[in-house]
Amino acid sequence: MPYIDFNQLVELEAQCQLNKCQSTTDITWRSAALSDVGRVREVNEDAFYNDSEQGLWAVADGMGGLARGDYASGVVVDAFFHYMKASSIAGCVRDIEIRLREAHANCRNSFKNKGERVGSTVAALYYYGGFGFLFWAGDSRVYRLRNDELTLLTRDHTVAQDKIASGALTPKQAARHPSAHVLTRAVGVHQTLHLDLDFDPVQAGDRFLLCSDGLYNELSDEVLQSLLTQGEVQEAVKALVDKALDQGGRDNITAIVVDADGT
Numbered sequence: 001m002p003y004i005d006f007n008q009l010v011e012l013e014a015q016c017q018l019n020k021c022q023s024t025t026d027i028t029w030r031s032a033a034l035s036d037v038g039r040v041r042e043v044n045e046d047a048f049y050n051d052s053e054q055g056l057w058a059v060a061d062g063m064g065g066l067a068r069g070d071y072a073s074g075v076v077v078d079a080f081f082h083y084m085k086a087s088s089i090a091g092c093v094r095d096i097e098i099r100l101r102e103a104h105a106n107c108r109n110s111f112k113n114k115g116e117r118v119g120s121t122v123a124a125l126y127y128y129g130g131f132g133f134l135f136w137a138g139d140s141r142v143y144r145l146r147n148d149e150l151t152l153l154t155r156d157h158t159v160a161q162d163k164i165a166s167g168a169l170t171p172k173q174a175a176r177h178p179s180a181h182v183l184t185r186a187v188g189v190h191q192t193l194h195l196d197l198d199f200d201p202v203q204a205g206d207r208f209l210l211c212s213d214g215l216y217n218e219l220s221d222e223v224l225q226s227l228l229t230q231g232e233v234q235e236a237v238k239a240l241v242d243k244a245l246d247q248g249g250r251d252n253i254t255a256i257v258v259d260a261d262g263t
Helices: 006-019 069-081 089-109 159-166 171-176 221-228 233-246
Strands: 027-036 046-051 056-061 122-128 131-137 141-146 149-152 196-201 207-211 253-262
Touching: 006 089, 027 046, 027 233, 046 069, 046 253, 056 069, 056 207, 056 253, 069 089, 089 122, 089 131, 122 141, 122 207, 131 141, 141 221, 149 221, 207 221, 207 233, 221 233, 233 253
Parallel strands: none
Antiparallel strands: 027 253, 046 056, 056 122, 122 131, 131 196, 141 149, 141 207, 207 253
């Protein structure tokens, strides 16, 4: 759905109460995260948040074209440390949105006197009431592996993706286009932060991958799917990052693998 529609979330809450939606106790979460500077960059501008107890995970990629990308991604990740769980879906989503808007303001106001701008992508997964909620801005991604089928759950906020949507480019053309990594949204860059939100019921056995573009740019969807189907979360995340390094590691690489186990 476009941006965050709180009226829709209130309706979802009412529907959940009526249908007695699955509670958070029905899923046991296991996750592992890994970040690597790669083989070319000198500074790791990626950061992550990994909290299976809260059911909250996030990847942030500081924008390499701007100053102090590592600072920006750190500000974004810090926002999740201050998250306070509310008693409703809308309340939880609003709290996360508020935290990210604070991070946005922090990034915009930092280093102003030096004439520098800082910015970061964000892609987050949050579990509440049987649903996985996705928040994102930029081109960090969330994938889901369900029944051995890999699905991209987020849509890149890039000029190239907009050209795909308008029919000006095919996905294959867009991958090689100069605008492939020109962001249309990010934390800290534009005057207003526009987050996208989507949600879907979680099924026991789902495996999620949150990652920066340094991972998926090096690996095809077929390779991502193959590596995600193997091993425990620790093994899978290491295999993914190692493979991206083997393929060149031309950017910082960050991945979180998250398993939803039934109880």
